[in-house]
Amino acid sequence: MKAEKPFVAVYDTKSYDREYLSQTIGADALNWYFHEFRLEPETAFSADGASVVSVFVNDVVNRDVLKHLAAARIRLVALRCAGFNNVDLETAKELGIAVTRVPSYSPHAVAEHTIALILTLNRKIHRAFNRVREFNFSLRGLVGFDLCGKTAGVVGTGKIGRLVGEILRGFQMRVLAFDPYPNLDWAAGNSIEYVELRALMRESDIITLHTPLTPQTDRMINHETLDLMKSGVILANTSRGRLIHTQALIKALKSGQVGGVALDVYEEEEGIFFEDLSGEILHDDELARLLTFPNVLVTAHQAFFTHEALSEIARVTAENIRRSIAGRSFIDGTVL
Ligand code: NAI
8 A cells, every 4th residue: 555645734835935845856755735824823733634844934833832743743843944043942852853944045145135235225226226217317316335445344254244245355345254253264365354343333334244143143233333333334134133223223324324224134024024015004113114214225034035045945844854754864954
């Protein structure tokens, strides 16, 4: 008799998740059950009968959910992202549920999007695009500055920050960096200078954030640090929304202290980013205010969104699921 394919309950899926997961290598060996809703205590019952669940950044994998999964004899939670702050790892361990993630899918995707945002903001391409389509060919208000010769500050020199630093060096910028764990060989090889965080903030014309969200980085951009910065500084954040205190940022934008902000992440993005709310009332007044500034550019957490990154997320997720079902060990570095 032919064995039935194991069920995989996949949460918070969009059309692109379904497309890439169901086309990845070995996908045929699994019975994918794609849910658009999130995994949370109220929806955990929908995992009954599955062998594995797969979740994304906004699913809630807390103690209640994990207890339900354990009772349903689910042995793996496969995250389709790098961050895991939404999973109660201690409880998962206690209940014998493995948790895997995709630690690095494409640092190039995020680094290149960061540069796209910085260039767009500085040269006001977002405004020029709209203007020209209305046959307004005036250049008034579109003056930018040469990156060449200016100073960029890269906060966090992990996989993404290092790539951003290297690309900015390609524009002949002076690049300063801060990281509690500096990579001195990389810095020397790319003529990049590590400095203290406050010095970076004081000296940079452009500051770009590439740190994880930790108690040390939580709202690292706040009233006090914004005051340290050069007047007219450009800020870019493609890491985590809570690195920036939004109210402080709005104040600094209103006063002109900050000359432009490019955000791919936002403190309160949950429930907003990734959704089409075009026919609805936006209830987040701070996001609404941010979107009124001509010098604020927001994308909705799309820095990772390339063909290469989606393929890699699908490949690693499906491979770990198959290994779990076969009782084999997970891909190196993916288990938490
Ligand atoms: P990584 O782990 O390779 O590098 C993070 C770096 O931050 C490390 O070098 C670490 O030492 C440094 N760091 C830690 N605490 C710091 C502090 N207090 N100040 C300065 N630096 C500090 O991570 P990776 O892959 O470079 O990712 C960076 C961030 O990008 C992630 O935390 C994630 O939140 C974000 N990300 C955003 C995506 C998007 O689509 N917008 C997609 C993927 C990642």
